[in-house]
């Protein structure tokens with residue numbers, strides 16, 4: 001038994017991000033010292049952050065024993081990805097450990113494009129994709145792109161999905177955002193761009209951690225304060241621009257008129273990693 005086994009779920013929920021931050025800082029120090037002392041080069045801090053994030057995410061996203069039951073936010077992902085169909089955009093797939101959860105929908109999926117800007121994660125992303133039913137059927141393709149329209153359009157042109165970047169509208173039947181909208185530089189612009197990329201009637205599937213709804217009965221003021229503390233001590237800097245205090249649900253609901261339906265649910269309201277998950281359907285033709 002470890003010391004964590006004696007702690008209540010509430011306390012664990014407050015400590016969890018601290019453990020992740022420790023690993024992120026450790027990866028940063030390793031990459032920085034390696035650059036300076038082994039390669040004797042002047043550190044480019046942006047490049048070091050990117051490399052360190054890749055190293056950190058590789059370490060913490062190592063797939064668990066596939067036969068073990070999923071717990072916490074991991075359990076929210078399979079039922080969500082089971083709703084994917086047609087041509088799919090997987091935004092920020094990271095190391096690809098969640099791609100296996102598309103497998104239950106494989107027959108309804110014609111292709112998944114994974115838009116991942118962290119190039120250091122691409123080899124592991126391709127390897128993990130290759131271990132899934134989608135990968136074995138050559139239905140998963142990696143794009144070097146962020147979540148913004150122009151970046152995705154360039155890659156869609158490169159892989160031949162569109163003839164020109166201007167044709168990159170209403171391309172996807174499903175767009176998936178799992179733990180990625182916390183890191184995009186401009187949340188509203190990203191949601192608007194992803195909306196344009198969706199076909200009418202297409203689905204946006206989201207599973208995101210959000211600012212703790214501490215004013216609501218299911219929220220926690222302590223968790224909200226702890227979110228701000230983690231942000232103050234450098235969470236965003238070390239964890240790939242991730243924000244713990246983003247109102248992603250609010251941003252999605254703000255554009256409610258663009259959607260035919262918005263079905264979102266909140267989970268783990270007392271934790272630092274409080275989640276919103278669900279489906280938004282774009283208005284049909």
Ligand SMILES: C[S@@+](CC[C@H](N)C(=O)[O-])C[C@H]1O[C@@H](n2cnc3c(N)ncnc32)[C@H](O)[C@@H]1O
Nearest residue numbers: 092093094098118146147178179180183184185
């Ligand atoms: C926390 S990881 C989540 C990975 C994966 N979706 C999962 O849940 O296992 C966030 C991912 O988003 C990517 N990311 C960061 N900024 C992004 C952006 N502006 N556009 C698209 N992806 C981004 C990161 O490189 C990283 O792979």
